[in-house]
Amino acid sequence: MATILAFAGSNSSTSINYKLVNHTIDLVKEHDCKLINLANYPFPMYSHDEEKDKGFINSLIELKDYFIDADAIILSVNEHNGGPSAYFKNVLDWISRVDIKFLADKKIFLMATSPGKRGAIGALESIEKLLPRFGGEVVSTFSLPSFDANFSEANGISDAVLAKQHQNELSDFLSKL
Template identity: 65%
Template sequence: MAAILSLAGSNSSISINYKLVKHTSSLIEGHEIRLLNMARYPFPMYSEDEEKQGYSNSLVELKNDIQRADAIILSVNEHNGNPSAYFKNVIDWLSRLERKFLLDKKVLLMSTSGGKRGGIGSIGVIESLLPRFGAEIISTFSLPSFHENFNADGIIDDSLKIEHQKALNAFLETLK
């Protein structure tokens, strides 16, 4: 049984990426799942001046949660074709606390947006960024047009549902 940490790279209280992570986590059996709502983790914008004041307890706790996990399910939001400033800031803080904060972590990387590209730009940026900190990206999934393709029961479109399940299965297969 693997310990899986699930989170979205969004600090929005109504994050659609959090909804996707929560749904994905609900499909997993036989593993320990810890679901984090990043809306509860406020961090100042990273700067050397801020760093001189020390690291917040929330940051240290987040790093410890990541290090206790065997694997991570992450859904990143997108702002203008890139990851949100919030999530990039979280990465900046974590990497200053410990450069290889994702060492040996297997990652299912996802994204969704209200648009037809489904946050694919953000996935591309994060997919190339996370390995620098030790992550192994196992699979990716992009859900376009969230409001048309997702409801309280999960992913509505059958082909997207199958694609999502394939990405999840590939990720889970590495945890055996």
């Protein structure tokens, strides 16, 4: 049984990416999933001066330890103006300063969703290229377009084709653990 760290790359209290992650881990039966909400980790914008003056705060070390203790990652990234949010990039900047290889040997199921028809594909592609720098291996990806039309909190992904695609990508990810 693997330990999977699950989270959305968003600090919104109403994050649709968090809803997608929560739905996804509900489908995982044979592994232990730890769901965290990054909205509980408000870090200042990274700067060398901030690091030098204040060091690494306890919540950053706690978050880094969650990554280190996990065997795998389920992540859904949000998109702002065609790329990953500044918040999530900032989280990566801080954690990588504590341990550049905080994702070493981690298999990753990378997802993204947005209200638009592209399903945050710009953020997904950007983060997919970035995560291997920290030692992670993105083994499956999934983009859910038009979140409001294709997802309900009661039933999850409502479009049958997209639900099947999501399940196939999740199964592929789980088979590699």
